[in-house]
Amino acid sequence: xxxxxxxxxxxxxxxxxxxxxxxxxxxxxxxxxxxxxxxxxxxxxxxxxxxxxxxxxxxxxxxxxxxxxxxxxxxxxxxxxxxxxxxxxxxxxxxxxxxxxxxxxxxxxxxxxxxxxxxxxxxxxxxxxxxxxxxxxxxxxxxxxxxxxxxxxxxxxxxxxxxxxxxxxxxxxxxxxxxxxxxxx
Amino acid sequence: xxxxxxxxxxxxxxxxxxxxxxxxxxxxxxxxxxxxxxxxxxxxxxxxxxxxxxxxxxxxxxxxxxxxxxxxxxxxxxxxxxxxxxxxxxxxxxxxxxxxxxxxxxxxxxxxxxxxxxxxxxxxxxxxxxxxxxxxxxxxxxxxxxxxxxxxxxxxxxxxxxxxxxxxxxxxxxxxxxxxxxxxxxxxxxxxxxxxxxxxxxxxxxxxxxxxxxxxxxxxxxxxxxxxxxxxxxxxxxxxxxxxxxxxxxxxxxxxxxxxxxxxxxxxxxxxxxxxxxxxxxxxxxxxxxxxxxxxxxxxxxxxxxxxxxxxxxxxxxxxxxxxxxxxxxxxxxxxxxxxxxxxxxx
Numbered sequence: 001x002x003x004x005x006x007x008x009x010x011x012x013x014x015x016x017x018x019x020x021x022x023x024x025x026x027x028x029x030x031x032x033x034x035x036x037x038x039x040x041x042x043x044x045x046x047x048x049x050x051x052x053x054x055x056x057x058x059x060x061x062x063x064x065x066x067x068x069x070x071x072x073x074x075x076x077x078x079x080x081x082x083x084x085x086x087x088x089x090x091x092x093x094x095x096x097x098x099x100x101x102x103x104x105x106x107x108x109x110x111x112x113x114x115x116x117x118x119x120x121x122x123x124x125x126x127x128x129x130x131x132x133x134x135x136x137x138x139x140x141x142x143x144x145x146x147x148x149x150x151x152x153x154x155x156x157x158x159x160x161x162x163x164x165x166x167x168x169x170x171x172x173x174x175x176x177x178x179x180x181x182x183x184x185x
Numbered sequence: 186x187x188x189x190x191x192x193x194x195x196x197x198x199x200x201x202x203x204x205x206x207x208x209x210x211x212x213x214x215x216x217x218x219x220x221x222x223x224x225x226x227x228x229x230x231x232x233x234x235x236x237x238x239x240x241x242x243x244x245x246x247x248x249x250x251x252x253x254x255x256x257x258x259x260x261x262x263x264x265x266x267x268x269x270x271x272x273x274x275x276x277x278x279x280x281x282x283x284x285x286x287x288x289x290x291x292x293x294x295x296x297x298x299x300x301x302x303x304x305x306x307x308x309x310x311x312x313x314x315x316x317x318x319x320x321x322x323x324x325x326x327x328x329x330x331x332x333x334x335x336x337x338x339x340x341x342x343x344x345x346x347x348x349x350x351x352x353x354x355x356x357x358x359x360x361x362x363x364x365x366x367x368x369x370x371x372x373x374x375x376x377x378x379x380x381x382x383x384x385x386x387x388x389x390x391x392x393x394x395x396x397x398x399x400x401x402x403x404x405x406x407x408x409x410x411x412x413x414x415x416x417x418x419x420x421x422x423x424x425x426x427x428x429x430x431x432x433x434x435x436x437x438x439x440x441x442x443x444x445x446x447x448x449x450x451x452x453x454x455x456x457x458x459x460x461x462x463x464x465x466x467x468x469x470x471x472x473x474x475x476x477x478x479x480x481x482x483x484x485x486x487x488x489x490x491x492x493x494x495x496x497x498x499x500x501x502x503x504x505x506x507x508x509x510x511x512x513x514x515x516x517x518x519x520x521x522x523x524x525x526x527x528x529x530x531x532x
Contacts, residue, residue, distance in 0.1 A: 117491030138488035141481070144464035147278035149258045149271050151465060171489075 004032040009039045017046040021176070024050045024090045030100055037104055042185045046106070050177045052113055053080060053091030056133050057175040063129065097177060098166055106181040109166040112145055115174035137173055145169040238374040241435045242323075242350070245372050248433035250324045253304040254368070264333040269304075276306045282461045283307065286525045287365060287394060289314040295362040296344070300351045300383060301369030305331035311365075312340040319361070321349035351379040356386045364393040368523070371397045371437045377447055384451055387530050393453070394527045399460055400427060400438030403480050404522040410476065444524060445513055453528035456513040459492055462521035484520055492516040 002008050004019070004026050017036040026032040029050070036046055052058070058076050065083045066074035080091045092100070094111070101109050115137060145167060146160045161167040170178075258275045261267035277283065287307060293315040302308040302320040308331055311318035320343060322328060328348055335343070349355050351366070351373050364383040373379040376397070383393050399405070405423050412430045413421035427438045439447070441458070448456050462484065492514060493507040508514040510529075517525075 115489075117494065134488070138485055141485040142462075142489065145278050145281070147258075147275045147464065149260065149275050150279065151258060 005035060007035045007039050011038050012041045012044075014040050015044045016040070017044070018048070020047075020049045021051070023048055024092070025086055025088065027088060029090060030103075033100070034104060037106065037183055040183045042183055044183050045180065046183070047178070047180045050097070050179065051080065051084070051089065051091035052093070052173075052175050052177050053077065053096075054093045054173070055091070055113075055175040056115075056137060056173045058084070058091055060129070060133065063126070068126075091175075092177060094168055094172065094177075097179070101166065101179070101181065105184045107164070107184050109179065109181040110145060111166060111168050111170075112178045112180075113168070113170035113172055113174040114176045114178055115171050116176060137171060140171050140173040142171045143169045241374045245374075245433040245435065246323045249303070249372075250326045253324070253327045253330050255306060256304050256330065264330070264337070266337050269334050269337060272304055273306050279464045280461070280523070281464075282459075282523075282525065283367065286396070286459065286461075286527070287367075289316070292316045292363055296360065297363045297365060298354075298356065298361040298383075298386060300354070300364065300366040300379070301327075301372075302331055302346070303327050303369075305334045307365070307367055308343070308346075309334055309338060309340055312343060315341075318343045319345040319356070321347055321351070321354065323348065323350060352382060354382045354386050358385050359388045359391075361387050362391050363387070364391070365395070367394075367396045368398070370395055371439070372433055372435070374435060376437060377450075380447070381451065384453070384530055389530055389532045391530050392527060393530065394525070397444070397524045397526065398427065398431070398436065398438040399440070399520075399522050399524050400424065400443075401440045401520070402438070402522040403462075403483055403520045405431070405438055407476075407480065438522075439524060441515055441519070441524075444526065448513065448526070448528065452531055454510045454531050456526065456528040457492060458513060458515050458517075458527075459525045460515070460517035460519055460521040461523045461525055462518050463523060484518065487518050487520040489518050490516045 004023060005028055017040045019032075019036060023029050023032045023036075033046075033048065036048065040046055053076050058080055061083050062074070062076050062079040065079055066072060076091070080089050081087070094113075097111060146156055146169075148156075148160075150156050255272050255276050256263075256268075259268045259271040261271060287310065289307075289310040291314075292311065295316055297311050297316045297318045299308050299311065299318065299320040300322075302322050304327065305320075308318060308320050312335065320331065322331075325348060328346065331346060334340075347355070351370060352375055364387045366379075366383060370376050370379040370383075380393075380395065383395065387393055400423050405427055408430050409421070409423050409426040412426055413419060423438070427436050428434070431438075441460075444458060493503060493516075495503075495507070497503045
């Protein structure tokens, strides 16, 4: 048993640090990510999933617990904090991820935002809203990630993120930010 | 005369000398006039069977012997560690869904047969996962790739890997827990027979997982735009475009309806078809860049329908929407090029 914010391992001891849908529950998420990066060897990888606050899922939680209860002034943050799993759950926008991750010694940061099937299926607390949610998910689309190499190299050169930039792909309205990155040497 | 299993593939060719290998790396159909044989739509042909089927199969073998699938993306020296890394990195960014489809690690200790392993990218996942993996491929090139790959990564030996024809698997019936074939069987002259063979060698209640191309996809449409419309032949069909201009000669693609018909003849259970869209297809969708926005819009509007889990948080919803074991479930993006089909052999 251990706390993600103070991992009982010496620095640089793993090739991969993996944490799926966990660190946003920790009171100090940024510290928990820093800890994960600390215990990874230089050149090693981290793969973490953090919730997306600007997602259909969170909007629906807000509709259910804020709007429907006559408290439309409550925020998406509030909805996540109080009504998604354990108390104090957080969610990050792409902009916030960019800020937070750029402070860490990481390179090749790739963020793919995914929509779980369950989210799509049971998206709405109120059935008539389903068509709206599904329409939004469709229109948001799923942007592709860019492979390092491929059949059409010209296109890859054109599409790949600039050196040092974060690549965002997937459906921006999905609830799961799947983040992969490499620790600098 | 046998009626062919797939009517659009019905044209008569007389077996003839193979045209000389141009060595250009791809099969140049324009320079091989018999490919555009006007009798392509004649009904009573034997293309898929007998001598002509064998001829087509030889074309398929010739094409894939030049380069196994995805090996063209590598820049590093052939069979080096870096060469295989590049292939793997490309494949699993471009087709990341292979992992959720195959679920390699759930077959630890299980007997798996992969038909058409190609460069072996998926095959090494079975070995890493600790499956008792066997594999067949039509080409020596694939076998070479796989043998080097196993050696380069120091992986455990497979049960059996050999050159064989998907339509005549050299295995006894009921001998594998899973039959896997990703993007291969629609290249075989008689696809339905190849699927039947795969089902035959799987144990009762065992699984098959196969990927077949989708004819009604943005990708196939784009190939048609490029090779039919743009060359002033708009009367040519999507079938024609796939047959002549996607990979080896004789490539086929299936609509959801055709899959439903074909698979229902095999009396499989729990047929789940997820239609997926590789990244490259989205990025390089258009032969003409101005068409890109149209393709991307179509892909967006087609949306992405979810598959239903057997159990879930909202059990009432799951019960309501989940198809029964006898029904076929379709999910994913209807305009994607890859039909990922999983099913169970009846007991």
